[in-house]
Amino acid sequence: MSRLGRFAVKGVFWRQYLDWAIVNLPFFFYPLPLTFFTIFFFFFAAPARRAVVANLAFVLPGSSRAMNYLRTFRTLYNFAWTIAEAAIHRILREEFSYEVDGAEWLEELGAGPGAIVLTAHMGNYDLGAALFAEKVHREIRVVRAPEPHPESAEHLSASLERAGESGVKVDYNTAGALLSFDLLKAVREGEIVSIQGDRAEGDVAQVAARLFGAETKTPTGPFVLSLVAQVPIYPLFIARTGCRSYQIIVRDPIRVQSTGDREADIGKGVGQWCAILEEVIAAHWDQWFAFVPIFVR
Amino acid sequence: MNQPPSPRFYFALPRLLARFRGGNATRAEKNGSEAWAASVAIYAISYLYFAGFVPDPLSWWMRGLIFVALAFLVWLFWLLMLFLNSLLLKLVHSLGLFRSLPTRRGQGVLLAGATTAMAIALTQRDSFISEIGAIWLIATALNLVASLILVFNNGDRARQ
Numbered sequence: 128m129s130r131l132g133r134f135a136v137k138g139v140f141w142r143q144y145l146d147w148a149i150v151n152l153p154f155f156f157y158p159l160p161l162t163f164f165t166i167f168f169f170f171f172a173a174p175a176r177r178a179v180v181a182n183l184a185f186v187l188p189g190s191s192r193a194m195n196y197l198r199t200f201r202t203l204y205n206f207a208w209t210i211a212e213a214a215i216h217r218i219l220r221e222e223f224s225y226e227v228d229g230a231e232w233l234e235e236l237g238a239g240p241g242a243i244v245l246t247a248h249m250g251n252y253d254l255g256a257a258l259f260a261e262k263v264h265r266e267i268r269v270v271r272a273p274e275p276h277p278e279s280a281e282h283l284s285a286s287l288e289r290a291g292e293s294g295v296k297v298d299y300n301t302a303g304a305l306l307s308f309d310l311l312k313a314v315r316e317g318e319i320v321s322i323q324g325d326r327a328e329g330d331v332a333q334v335a336a337r338l339f340g341a342e343t344k345t346p347t348g349p350f351v352l353s354l355v356a357q358v359p360i361y362p363l364f365i366a367r368t369g370c371r372s373y374q375i376i377v378r379d380p381i382r383v384q385s386t387g388d389r390e391a392d393i394g395k396g397v398g399q400w401c402a403i404l405e406e407v408i409a410a411h412w413d414q415w416f417a418f419v420p421i422f423v424r
Numbered sequence: 425m426n427q428p429p430s431p432r433f434y435f436a437l438p439r440l441l442a443r444f445r446g447g448n449a450t451r452a453e454k455n456g457s458e459a460w461a462a463s464v465a466i467y468a469i470s471y472l473y474f475a476g477f478v479p480d481p482l483s484w485w486m487r488g489l490i491f492v493a494l495a496f497l498v499w500l501f502w503l504l505m506l507f508l509n510s511l512l513l514k515l516v517h518s519l520g521l522f523r524s525l526p527t528r529r530g531q532g533v534l535l536a537g538a539t540t541a542m543a544i545a546l547t548q549r550d551s552f553i554s555e556i557g558a559i560w561l562i563a564t565a566l567n568l569v570a571s572l573i574l575v576f577n578n579g580d581r582a583r584q
Binding site for chain 1: 452454455460499506527529531
């Protein structure tokens with residue numbers, strides 16, 4: 128990677144700068160740099176800005192394009208706070224407060240054998256994995272889309288694993304089949320695997336789904352894994368509710384049962400997932416960090 | 425769930441007031457309103473301070489352009505100041521001085537000190553701007569008095 132690549136929108140420089148700022152800036156100064164960096168990225172991260180505007184047109188039908196630009200600014204601003212607070216948790220170990228919506232399902236997930244946590248690019252998913260690993264004292268394997276910059280990927284993996292104090296392991300979902308076997312082995316051995324299921328990127332196996340009445344693609348991996356390993360899928364999201372305050376949202380588990388028709392079984396699971404995803408995104412559209420176009424026009 | 429039972433504050437003045445009301449007076453870095461109030465005040469005072477140097481004879485559109493650019497230049501000013509101060513703090517720590525002072529507290533001293541100096545300069549001007557400078561000075565003085573009261577009462581220590 129060229130030296131200039133470090134300064135690209137997804138380059139490692141910004142992540143390193145954030146770490147520096149967390150160590151060096153007093154808490155009462157955070158709103159200022161976060162607001163200015165949001166303005167900076169609103170203009171310079173043009174593909175992400177356009178993608179959020181396009182996605183919002185489906186999530187909030189009838190909304191004007193101008194309003195969606197303002198909403199995009201709000202989404203980027205929330206993103207700035209969430210990554211800053213994930214870094215605060217990782218570096219400073221400051222206290223965070225959270226409430227749980229769906230506590231019974233969270234308890235079941237923590238106490239049960241292997242399971243799949245299906246989440247979205249929403250709220251503070253990095254912090255969520257770390258908090259979850261700490262709370263239930265279990266190892267969680269986080270599957271992420273590969274980062275475009277190797278240095279950023281390295282920094283992010285190290286950060287996530289440090290945040291969860293060895294309770295969090297990071298895997299990248301590339302096209303290879305090796306990861307699928309790894310994950311199958313992990314859930315069968317009682318581990319919890321966390322996958323982001325709101326978009327299918329690259330060459331990963333995917334299936335057409337309907338979200339907000341439009342066509343989208345969802346990764347099939349979690350549903351196939353659930354079907355083969357016969358473990359439930361727990362939809363789990365973590366939304367920011369204020370300064371260092373979060374809400375963990377857990378919904379009824381999705382159980383992909385085998386009826387002999389594999390496609391229909393997976394399709395049923397995908398349908399259930401999309402209904403939950405739609406409900407949560409509609410309530411927290413300003414924290415849906417889908418920086419690529421999700422819907423097929 | 426780990427929700428604290430009552431609101432908690434960072435600055436000494438609201439902590440002292442909370443204590444008078446029978447609430448929690450321990451320091452917490454999770455009050456968003458405080459963070460916003462302080463950062464807006466710091467930014468407004470530094471912006472007004474530098475805006476005073478924009479020459480009057482310029483045309484209105486040129487002055488407008490400079491005021492817009494100044495919004496970003498003030499941000500860059502603080503970024504540079506904080507970076508230079510972090511180097512200074514490293515140097516001071518390496519010399520064995522103020523080792524118990526955490527970097528973020530050291531940066532807080534710089535921010536409060538520099539803003540107070542600018543606020544003093546604002547009080548010398550002939551407009552409502554001088555009132556803004558005076559409000560900052562009064563708030564800072566009250567906060568210092570409150571922190572002294574808290575220190576003598578419960579020995580609040582800086583966290584690492």
